Amino acid sequence: MATGRTHRPATRSRGIPEATVARLPLYLRALTALSERSVPTVSSEELAAAAGVNSAKLRKDFSYLGSYGTRGVGYDVEYLVYQISRELGLTQDWPVVIVGIGNLGAALANYGGFASRGFRVAALIDADPAMAGKPVAGIPVQHTDDLEKIIKDNGVSIGVIATPAGAAQQVCERLVAAGVTSILNFAPTVLSVPDGVDVRKVDLSIELQILAFHEQRKAGEEALALAEAEAAVEVPKESGKGPDGDVPAVMPA
């Protein structure tokens, strides 16, 4: 059993490094926005800025796709959307199941962005018998008793886990035994999966903690700058009184 995020070698069989694969969705999101505005071409600098990536890195990433752009013109937006979508396997329909249809699972089911990116929510599964048959986002929730049959009937290879942490490992094992080979895990727990199964973990609290770290650093820098500015102000040596004679110009620290 292996544990972790994605169980893949650093370089995929077709020679595209995993770090490049991780940036492809960022390029695709920026390119899709350009495409929606009917922008025909884009320079590597513009696209890099829109994707939040260094432009030299972008050119290197695109060289793995065999896409070099045209000097003075840039990259053809539509063709690049097609190339990246094909590379990410998005030109085919991916049926997805969501397990755990509580607050988060229902929000995910209602998210329209999956379908437009090639991910069809094929089924919603929950352990609560009271939820069985009730529609969420127009899809009736099915009971976990039928999990294996649902996976097989729908040819599902991607499962989303939105159950409480305590149930996630068992749900994961059932999904994998039924044929799921990719899991997006929202539960705050590390899943153990066999080799050949990819797990991606989404944890918004970790993202917030990283932001908190940066906020703290910014606050520290501001406090330091303020202290330096205060130290630079010369404290009057004589009476300590201000120009009107009774208000000190500078308060003692």
Ligand SMILES: NC(=O)c1ccc[n+]([C@@H]2O[C@H](COP(=O)([O-])OP(=O)(O)OC[C@H]3O[C@@H](n4cnc5c(N)ncnc54)[C@H](O)[C@@H]3O)[C@@H](O)[C@H]2O)c1
């Ligand atoms: N990753 C993130 O950023 C993030 C954000 C919010 C919540 N979460 C996590 O997502 C999970 C769901 O959160 P929520 O607020 O929707 O909780 P919730 O209690 O509203 O929903 C959980 C659902 O899972 C179902 N469930 C329980 N055991 C199950 C099982 N064995 N099989 C199938 N379904 C089962 C419950 O019946 C319920 O409908 C929690 O683990 C939570 O910590 C993660």
